[in-house]
Amino acid sequence: xxxxxxxxxxxxxxxxxxxxxxxxxxxxxxxxxxxxxxxxxxxxxxxxxxxxxxxxxxxxxxxxxxxxxxxxxxxxxxxxxxxxxxxxxxxxxxxxxxxxxxxxxxxxxxxxxxxxxxxxxxxxxxxxxxxxxxxxxxxxxxxxxxxxxxxxxxxxxxxxxxxxxxxxxxxxxxxxxxxxxxxxxxxxxxxxxxxxxxxxxxxxxxxxxxxxxxxxxxxxxxxxxxxxxxxxxxxxxxxxxxxxxxxxxxxxxxxxxxxxxxxxxxxxxxxxxxxxxxxxxxxxxxxxxxxxxxxxxxxxxxxxxxxxxxxxxxxxxxxxxxxxxxxxxxxxxxxxxx
Amino acid sequence: xxxxxxxxxxxxxxxxxxxxxxxxxxxxxxxxxxxxxxxxxxxxxxxxxxxxxxxxxxxxxxxxxxxxxxxxxxxxxxxxxxxxxxxxxxxxxxxxxxxxxxxxxxxxxxxxxxxxxxxxxxxxxxxxxxxxxxxxxxxxxxxxxxxxxxxxxxxxxxxxxxxxxxxxxxxxxxxxxxxxxxxxxxxxxxxxxxxxxxxxxxxxxxxxxxxxxxxxxxxxxxxxxxxxxxxxxxxxxxxxxxxxxxxxxxxxxxxxxxxxxxxxxxxxxxxxxxxxxxxxxxxxxxxxxxxxxxxxxxxxxxxxxxxxxxxxxxxxxxxxxxxxxxxxxxxxxxxxxx
Numbered sequence: 001x002x003x004x005x006x007x008x009x010x011x012x013x014x015x016x017x018x019x020x021x022x023x024x025x026x027x028x029x030x031x032x033x034x035x036x037x038x039x040x041x042x043x044x045x046x047x048x049x050x051x052x053x054x055x056x057x058x059x060x061x062x063x064x065x066x067x068x069x070x071x072x073x074x075x076x077x078x079x080x081x082x083x084x085x086x087x088x089x090x091x092x093x094x095x096x097x098x099x100x101x102x103x104x105x106x107x108x109x110x111x112x113x114x115x116x117x118x119x120x121x122x123x124x125x126x127x128x129x130x131x132x133x134x135x136x137x138x139x140x141x142x143x144x145x146x147x148x149x150x151x152x153x154x155x156x157x158x159x160x161x162x163x164x165x166x167x168x169x170x171x172x173x174x175x176x177x178x179x180x181x182x183x184x185x186x187x188x189x190x191x192x193x194x195x196x197x198x199x200x201x202x203x204x205x206x207x208x209x210x211x212x213x214x215x216x217x218x219x220x221x222x223x224x225x226x227x228x229x230x231x232x233x234x235x236x237x238x239x240x241x242x243x244x245x246x247x248x249x250x251x252x253x254x255x256x257x258x259x260x261x262x263x264x265x266x267x268x269x270x271x272x273x274x275x276x277x278x279x280x281x282x283x284x285x286x287x288x289x290x291x292x293x294x295x296x297x298x299x300x301x302x303x304x305x306x307x308x309x310x311x312x313x314x315x316x317x318x319x320x321x322x323x324x325x326x327x328x329x330x331x332x333x334x335x336x337x338x
Numbered sequence: 339x340x341x342x343x344x345x346x347x348x349x350x351x352x353x354x355x356x357x358x359x360x361x362x363x364x365x366x367x368x369x370x371x372x373x374x375x376x377x378x379x380x381x382x383x384x385x386x387x388x389x390x391x392x393x394x395x396x397x398x399x400x401x402x403x404x405x406x407x408x409x410x411x412x413x414x415x416x417x418x419x420x421x422x423x424x425x426x427x428x429x430x431x432x433x434x435x436x437x438x439x440x441x442x443x444x445x446x447x448x449x450x451x452x453x454x455x456x457x458x459x460x461x462x463x464x465x466x467x468x469x470x471x472x473x474x475x476x477x478x479x480x481x482x483x484x485x486x487x488x489x490x491x492x493x494x495x496x497x498x499x500x501x502x503x504x505x506x507x508x509x510x511x512x513x514x515x516x517x518x519x520x521x522x523x524x525x526x527x528x529x530x531x532x533x534x535x536x537x538x539x540x541x542x543x544x545x546x547x548x549x550x551x552x553x554x555x556x557x558x559x560x561x562x563x564x565x566x567x568x569x570x571x572x573x574x575x576x577x578x579x580x581x582x583x584x585x586x587x588x589x590x591x592x593x594x595x596x597x598x599x600x601x602x603x604x605x606x607x608x609x610x611x612x613x614x615x616x617x618x619x620x621x622x623x624x625x626x627x628x629x630x631x632x633x634x635x636x637x638x639x640x641x642x643x644x645x646x647x648x649x650x651x652x653x654x655x656x657x658x659x660x661x662x663x664x665x666x667x668x669x670x671x672x673x674x675x676x
Contacts, residue, residue, distance in 0.1 A: 230605065252605045262600040267568065267590045270616040278608040 002040075002079075004029045005314050006069045006099040013054055017325065021054065022070070022318040035107040038080040041096050044314070044335040045073035045126035046321045047160075048228070048251050061280075070098035070317075073131060075115070075122050076337075083107065091117050093125040098317055100337050110285075119300040127332035128167075128306040129295045132160035135281040136226065137291035139248030140168050142284070143277050144224030148173030152224035153214070155179045155233050157189045157198055160306065160332035161250065164295060165226055166193045167304035171294075174224075177217045179210075179233060181327045188330070192305060201233060207264070210236035226250060235264045241272045249278040307331030340378075340417075342367045343652050344407045344437035351392055355663065359392065360408070360656040373445040376418040379434050382652070382673040383411035383464035384659045385498075386566075386589050399618075408436035408655075411469055413453070413460050414675075421445065428452050431463040436655055438675050448623075457638040465670035466505075466644040467633045470498035473619040474564065475629040477586030478506050480622070481615050482562030486511030490562035491552070493517045493571050495527045495536055498644065498670035499588065502633060503564055504531045505642035509632075512562075515555045517548075517571060519665045526668070530643060539571060545602070548574035564588060573602045579610045587616040645669030 003026060010023035032038055053064040053071060064071055074096030078086050083106035094112035096102035104112050115125050127133060146152050154165045157178025169176045178189045178198040189198035197217040204210035214236060221242035227234055230252030269276060298304035309329040311320035317335045324333045341364060348361035370376055391402040391409060402409055412434030416424050421444035432450035434440035442450050453463050465471060484490050492503045495516025507514045516527045516536040527536035535555040542548035552574060559580035565572055568590030607614060636642035647667040649658035655673045662671045
């Protein structure tokens with residue numbers, strides 16, 4: 001039985017999250033029972049939703065329990081199997097958590113699925129062809145539902161969700177405008193991800209400046225917006241919405257530390273007859289096959305070339321996660337565990 | 339040609355609207371041309387949307403032009419006709435404005451329609467069986483779309499929109515909770531309009547108090563909300579929404595004077611996966627026949643018994659309108675012009 005390093009939530013953040021909220025522990029992996037599979041994780045996914053789980057109190061998901069392995073998506077390889085559908089060497093994606101190995105009960109539907117790495121690199125099943133990609137797809141296709149020629153905007157443009165959003169929106173003939181932090185990210189968004197324009201929120205640091213920049217970047221106004229951030233960025237976008245624009249609300253990373261983050265002018269919802277809709281992609285499993293098929297095709301054809309930030313080793317996960325919350329990552333944030 | 343008194347917008351409000359923004363003028367009604375009809379107005383409708391039109395600047399509608407007759411819905415009687423479809427004595431509803439008579443070009447579709455007053459009193463075509471009723475119907479049926487047993491809430495509960503909302507929601511088997519100002523209105527909402535509970539915002543004057551009262555009034559949470567008011571009432575309702583609740587945004591009367599009116603916690607849109615949608619009923623003419631048929635049936639059967647506040651004479655219109663904006667009316671606000 002291999003040794004297994006794990007990271008558990010040791011205590012809850014008071015305001016901003018810190019490395020002191022996490023603790024590294026070491027255990028033995030248990031012997032397998034019938035129907036179980038031992039997976040060695042190659043990559044761990046780090047995602048903003050995890051910050052919400054670290055808080056106690058009401059949210060859409062149960063809080064992460066203290067003393068237990070942090071929740072997280074993983075890809076890896078079957079190294080031992082007592083289930084007939086899985087063989088040693090199979091590549092799998094699942095919710096293995098912040099640890100090197102996981103024991104999966106393969107008889108429970110939906111806990112794990114095999115993936116094909118001939119056209120799509122294994123790590124992309126945690127990003128463009130995984131939960132973040134489907135998140136972008138759902139918000140764009142099911143909530144914004146843009147027509148060709150419409151202008152759609154996304155914040156956190158170079159992240160895993162933003163990258164997929166741009167590719168799916170371009171495939172539908174939209175003008176796509178991103179918002180990201182810093183000249184390198186903005187250049188990458190335009191040169192590599194297919195954004196028509198990308199605005200730097202580190203240059204446009206208030207509502208007035210950003211809304212003016214959006215006016216120039218979106219000469220026909222904004223028809224759809226995918227919200228990952230919240231705060232003044234949402235205020236600025238709302239000022240540029242066209243009548244009947246649709247806002248998909250997926251994340252409000254700016255508010256995860258508990259700071260109040262009001263919406264300045266909700267009357268715009270009425271004035272522009274907006275639809276503002278929150279969603280969690282895990283509640284819409286029925287769209288995953290269609291979404292994954294489109295996203296896989298975009299990656300295989302080279303139309304979606306997502307970038308990855310890879311931290312090395314489980315011990316690096318807390319620091320990399322805190323960096324993600326501050327936008328220090330560039331592309332999908334992963335931790336390489338082998 | 340009869341003399342015609344009119345009220346025009348003389349100047350725009352600086353902050354709160356005042357009687358000084360209006361001016362009474364007197365003219366002759368012009369001679370009719372072919373296809374035109376002269377209508378004597380019996381009632382003028384006063385509605386909150388008019389306040390928005392008094393401002394200059396971007397809104398969903400053109401600003402009311404200075405020096406022209408204030409826009410407004412009217413019911414009346416044809417007193418002279420040069421159009422074959424209209425006869426002297428016909429009862430009609432239209433947008434005649436704040437004046438005693440209007441000359442209507444009856445060849446233009448949608449400017450005026452004949453109504454039947456055998457089962458529905460003429461004045462109700464400005465309220466329950468008119469634009470306010472259809473507004474309530476659209477928000478409830480097309481945006482909130484409640485299932486039997488769900489809890490739906492409305493602010494300005496005893497107004498023209500709120501009254502119709504209660505009747506249409508009860509017909510669908512919902513629990514209906516109102517919010518209104520003062521014990522008389524709240525008692526009336528429960529005793530006459532069919533609300534299960536009505537909360538007094540003059541007792542619950544902040545978010546904490548109102549959200550606690552809503553918790554008690556809505557033990558199964560809130561599934562749908564129809565927003566007429568905005569401000570802290572919206573904040574309090576959002577705190578009590580269930581997952582997948584729908585918010586129809588029809589008015590934000592609290593913000594019409596230009597005071598900033600932020601939404602305190604938009605993260606609830608994500609946490610509770612809300613749909614928040616603004617609408618203007620005039621953009622959905624396709625639903626009017628179905629809505630008016632249901633509303634007329636509810637009035638004719640006595641299930642919807644709307645109350646009216648009637649000011650006497652055109653000269654009383656500005657004062658009555660300003661009272662409406664402060665919630666001084668009790669039921670649909672009309673001005674009787676004959």
